[in-house]
Amino acid sequence: MEMNRAYEEEQARLKETMEEISQQIEGIGDRYYGDNFVEQLLDAKREEDRNRLGLLLAEPYFGRLDFMEEQTDKTLPLYIGKRGMEDSKTGEPYIIDWRAPVASLFYTFTGGEEPVVYEAPEGPVGGEVLLKRNLSVRKQALERVVDSYVRGGDNLSLTDEFLLYRLGEKKDNRLRDIVSTIQAEQDRIIRAPRLTALIIQGAAGSGKTTVALHRLAYLLYQYQDQVRPERMVIFAPNTMFLDYISGVLPELGVGDVRQTTFADWVIDLLDRPKLLEKDMAEGKQWFSVGNARNEQFELSPGRCKGSLVFKDKLDQFIARYEADYLPGQDFEAWSGKVLPAADIAAWFRVEYRHYPLAPRRERLTARMNRWLEMELNQIGDPKIRKERSKTSKQRMRAYVKRLGELDALQLYRQLFDTLAADLGDGVNIPVAVVEQTRRDLKKSIVRQEDLAPLAWLHLAFHGTPAQKLDHVVLDEAQDVPPLQIEVLKVCMNEASFTILGDLAQGIHAYRGIQRWEEFTALFSPDRRSYHELRQSYRSTMEIIEFANTILPFTDTLLPPAQPVFRSGEPVRIRELTEGEDRISYIRNFIAVNEQDGMATIAVIARTEEDSAALCQALLNQGVEASLISEGQRGYSGGISVVPVYLTKGLEFDAVLLLDVDAERYTAAPQDAKLLYVGSTRALHRLELVYQGEASPLTEGGSQLVKASLRENT
């Protein structure tokens, strides 16, 4: 159809839709503030409707699919939006929720006249697609109409036009939803069945974080009766990243999902707000420059303490501790009145055996106290009773005290003392790790890598929370140790995970995984599936091709990322000559990019100290830059100065990578991963500068850039 006519047709439909939405909003009725419970429930439902319709009023739909269903031969134009709406008169769907089964066709259909099928709850439904149209509505006005497929039309190269238009936009300080342009490979992940562990290796910028958030919205829609938002958790690497992604779920109409870090989750579980207080910031410890770092990497204490081998050690310790827990002596309340050890053991080991140790301990002491009260009640003489009550209660307190407190941290210390005593006795934990951890624990230093074992101990002794988790998302999962997944698994009735990451960005290799098999091994083959996303949507072709030259240095054997066909400027690699003023150079970079409309600009330094000094220097010169540092809660966009290891997960319109020299970025995998992360943060523009000798990691990239410049001249 001719585009003008299409535009007019859609204009008319939009007007009609707006009227329908407004009418429905008006018809909702007033709010209820009284005490009647049923009325309150009805009011909550009305409020939900009001929110949903409010969202639709701002942007009613983004796509249209004309689908001819095989059985009826009727062609229906299906308008697809972020939420669904029915026609108030007929009850027929007026706008289809993007998560509805039929809407999957909008995402998976890639052209051609072949019949298509989608999975409805009643079974597969076949038919033909006659039209696929992208519609952009902003501020209630129709902005763009792009047909990406018209039956019988020429359909040349239009498929990606709308996607490219979206990718070309500038970004602010929040990740956005992508409902209008979800790609087929992403849609498959979003709509995967609930009771699986989805493990996804995705190239930088392939949409992993975004897809995971959309998957949550999908699960809540599709499995309304089985999952609740408050029983879903998203784990992300740090609080700033959480702030960055916090807008997506509300945009998708999803509230109440807990978005947290594993550290905060464990702190809550153990109820120890100061647990990590003495931990040295990871940045200083692992992302410094120079030799000290290499020794630390070899030790990899986190890999050891987060491994399944270590889980076995914990389990052995737990079993031994439980076996030795009861003192094994009779309890003598007063001379001649004995509760035999065999009775105590029968209660403890037989009757209460289904309880974890901590509640068992509570039940046992309650039972013993009841026994004592009964015995005391049988004493007729009040004076003797009083006397015996006093002695026996003292003895009871002493008995209970010997039972041990079951505090995870104390037990963890005890475990390491046991390991130290057993060393050389076939304990396959490196001596250095045992000794270092003991030293730390003596000084009450708990590190990130101790969190999963601590949680494991706590759950083993205290039992798992009564409120089980319905679904868990683990983002940046390449940095997650297998034991963490085991911890989360026991907090679920049935394993339901979305696990996403990129081994090439595994900058926390000292505690993360090296191969995805380390995770697949944790789930039975019929309850897991592994996917790869290679297409990268964030950056221009030039940036992805440049980043791909760093990939071989990461030692991950991952295939290169595939860029979408979005061409930009060549990546710039520039040597700063002696005497050239670094700060002026950076200021200039910022000024030029601001002028060119770049909304988010990052100046990325190698270490935390470098970033802090640099940010201060820029502030002194009146540049409004904000420093991103560890432990930070919010991300404000604009101009950021940031150490490379903290850029993970974020993205910026323009990136200046500083000090890309041979000392700060060696050819070692851990440096290659850092540079890979840094380079792939840029959407539109990337520039690298160095003084002295260039990093060996940029050699391939330099050649690429030179070749493309030669081609262009």
Ligand SMILES: Nc1ncnc2c1ncn2[C@@H]1O[C@H](COP(=O)(O)OP(=O)(O)OP(=O)(O)O)[C@@H](O)[C@H]1O
């Ligand atoms: N289908 C899509 N349509 C439009 N934009 C998309 C699509 N998929 C991804 N993007 C965009 O690509 C960018 C990268 O997405 P996201 O941050 O989710 O990727 P990631 O795989 O988690 O990245 P990384 O591992 O590099 O942190 C975001 O700006 C996102 O909006």
